[in-house]
Amino acid sequence: MKIIIINGPNLNLLGKREPEVYGDTTFDDYYSQLQFKFKDVQLEYFQSNIEGELIDKIQSVGFSYDGIVLNAAAYTHTSVGIGDVVKAIDTPVVEVHISNTFSREEFRHQSFISPVAKGVVLGFGLKSYDLAIQSFLD
Numbered sequence: 001m002k003i004i005i006i007n008g009p010n011l012n013l014l015g016k017r018e019p020e021v022y023g024d025t026t027f028d029d030y031y032s033q034l035q036f037k038f039k040d041v042q043l044e045y046f047q048s049n050i051e052g053e054l055i056d057k058i059q060s061v062g063f064s065y066d067g068i069v070l071n072a073a074a075y076t077h078t079s080v081g082i083g084d085v086v087k088a089i090d091t092p093v094v095e096v097h098i099s100n101t102f103s104r105e106e107f108r109h110q111s112f113i114s115p116v117a118k119g120v121v122l123g124f125g126l127k128s129y130d131l132a133i134q135s136f137l138d
């Protein structure tokens with residue numbers, strides 16, 4: 001089982017960025033925990049702050065991997081291109097958010113990914129990633 005976690009803009013700052021919203025754990029630390037927990041899964045991780053790089057990565061894994069866990073961060077709310085690529089590929093995508101975007105500003109309630117995702121996990125902190133991976137295993 002090959003699953004990739006793809007993180008969008010500013011998620012490289014986890015641990016320092018608005019800890020009251022996103023917590024104080026770095027993604028690298030959390031990713032080590034995920035690798036330990038999901039030893040039988042071939043896990044990969046990719047992060048970019050650049051929309052086109054995210055689209056390129058989704059295209060390159062989207063016809064061969066078993067699952068994509070995607071936190072497109074701010075691009076979730078703005079990117080027709082990311083919504084389109086999720087629709088274009090064969091690999092199922094689970095959309096993830098650390099925060100409960102529906103309890104935040106109105107502009108975060110819109111997602112170009114949700115209508116074309118297999119499912120959405122949000123609001124459970126970093127655990128949202130864990131739950132998304134589990135959804136591919138059950």
Ligand code: DQA
Pocket residue numbers: 009010011071072073074075076096097098099100101108
């Ligand atoms: C986020 C929510 C987005 O609205 C925001 O732009 C992010 C992170 C989350 O994981 O809660 O950067 O995707």
